[in-house]
Amino acid sequence: MDYVVGFSELGRTDVRRAGGKGASLGELTRAGISVPPGCVVTTDAFELALDTVDPGGWIRTAVEALDAGELDGIARTAADIRDQIERAPLPGAIRDAIVRHYRALDGESDTPGGPAPVAVRSSATGEDGADASFAGLQDTYLWVRGEDEVCDAVRRCWASLYSVESLTYRRHRRLPEQGLAIAVVIQRMVDARCAGVMFTCSPLTGDRSVIVLEASWGLDSALVGGHVTPDRYVVNKVTGEILSRSVASKLHQHRMDPSGAGVREEDVPADLRDKPCLDDEEIRVLARLGRQIEQHYGCPQDIEWAIARNVPPGVAIFLLQSRPETVWAAKEKAPVARPTARAFDHVLNRLGGAQ
Numbered sequence: 001m002d003y004v005v006g007f008s009e010l011g012r013t014d015v016r017r018a019g020g021k022g023a024s025l026g027e028l029t030r031a032g033i034s035v036p037p038g039c040v041v042t043t044d045a046f047e048l049a050l051d052t053v054d055p056g057g058w059i060r061t062a063v064e065a066l067d068a069g070e071l072d073g074i075a076r077t078a079a080d081i082r083d084q085i086e087r088a089p090l091p092g093a094i095r096d097a098i099v100r101h102y103r104a105l106d107g108e109s110d111t112p113g114g115p116a117p118v119a120v121r122s123s124a125t126g127e128d129g130a131d132a133s134f135a136g137l138q139d140t141y142l143w144v145r146g147e148d149e150v151c152d153a154v155r156r157c158w159a160s161l162y163s164v165e166s167l168t169y170r171r172h173r174r175l176p177e178q179g180l181a182i183a184v185v186i187q188r189m190v191d192a193r194c195a196g197v198m199f200t201c202s203p204l205t206g207d208r209s210v211i212v213l214e215a216s217w218g219l220d221s222a223l224v225g226g227h228v229t230p231d232r233y234v235v236n237k238v239t240g241e242i243l244s245r246s247v248a249s250k251l252h253q254h255r256m257d258p259s260g261a262g263v264r265e266e267d268v269p270a271d272l273r274d275k276p277c278l279d280d281e282e283i284r285v286l287a288r289l290g291r292q293i294e295q296h297y298g299c300p301q302d303i304e305w306a307i308a309r310n311v312p313p314g315v316a317i318f319l320l321q322s323r324p325e326t327v328w329a330a331k332e333k334a335p336v337a338r339p340t341a342r343a344f345d346h347v348l349n350r351l352g353g354a355q
Helices: 012-030 043-053 058-064 071-087 092-107 147-162 164-173 280-297 343-352
Strands: 004-006 038-041 118-124 140-144 182-188 192-199 210-217 231-236 242-246 252-256 263-267 301-308 317-324
Touching (some): 004 092, 012 038, 012 043, 012 118, 038 092, 043 147, 058 071, 071 147, 092 147, 092 182, 140 147, 210 280, 242 280, 280 317
Antiparallel strands (some): 004 038, 231 242, 252 263, 301 317
C-alpha cells in the first residue's frame, strides 16, 4: 500500500486515493505549474487507521443510522467519533511514511527557525469536483512545524470527516458512508506577501471572456474566511487588458505566529491598508496562468494563489489549488447558494432545500 504519495506521482484521475485537492495538486505539478512541493496521505492510510480504531465497523453504521433532523444526536456522535480518531496512535507504517516524506520536504526548506512549515489540508474524495458539494467542511491547519505536530494534524483532518457540519450535510443528502474516505495534503507553506483567489469566469455573471482576481495581504485564509475585503481586478481573457480594478481598505491579514507555528490575525500596517496588493505585471502573469490552467482542464476554474515575500522576481507566484468553478456550472441544475460567513451556514441553507 502507498500510504503517502508525492504530488509528482498523482494526477486528476487519482481522486479516489488522493481526494480532490490532492489529485488537483498532482495534476498541476505534472503540468509544470509552480506548486509548493508536497505529498498526500492517501485514503488507504485513512482506511487502515479507521480499521484500527473501529475494527467492527460501528462508526459507519452509527452514522448511517442518524436521523438528519436530530442535531443533538449528530453532535454527540460526531464528538465521540472525533475523540476516538484524534486520540488513537497512528499505525506505525503510516507514521513512518509521513515522517519520511516530511523530512524530505524539510530537507528542501530554506526557512530559518526550525523544521519546515507546512499546510496540512483535508482532501475528501467527494469534494473539489465539478459537482463539489461539501468542500470546505473538513479541517485545514496552516504553518505546522515538526514531525509530531504534522502527524497530529493528519489525525485531526481525518477526524474532521466526522464534524457536525459534515455529518449533518451527509445525512440530509442521504450519502452512503461505505466507500467515503478522506486523504490529507501535506504541502510546504508559502510565506505570502499577498494571496488570493482567481476565477476564470466572472463569479457574478458567468462571463467566460474575463478573469477575476481577488487579493489581500498575507495568507489567503483571511480572504477565504471573510476576515478582509479584498482588492478586485477584472482582466480581459483574450487581450490581457485590465478592465477594472477596485482597491479596498484592507485592515487585517493572516501571518505566521511569531512563535514559529500556527497563524494569527494582525493589523495591516497603515501604509499598506489602501495600497494595491498587485502591480500590473503580477496581474497579467496571474491571468496568463489562469488561462493556461483553464485550457489544461477544459473548463472554468476557481484557483487559489500566493506571492511569496523575499524571493527573486519571476519565481514568487505559486498556485495552491485549482478546482472546477461550480456556481455557474450548476446554474441550470439547482439554485445557487448565497455566500455565507461559515461553512455550517452553507450546510443549513442547503438543508432548507433538501426537505
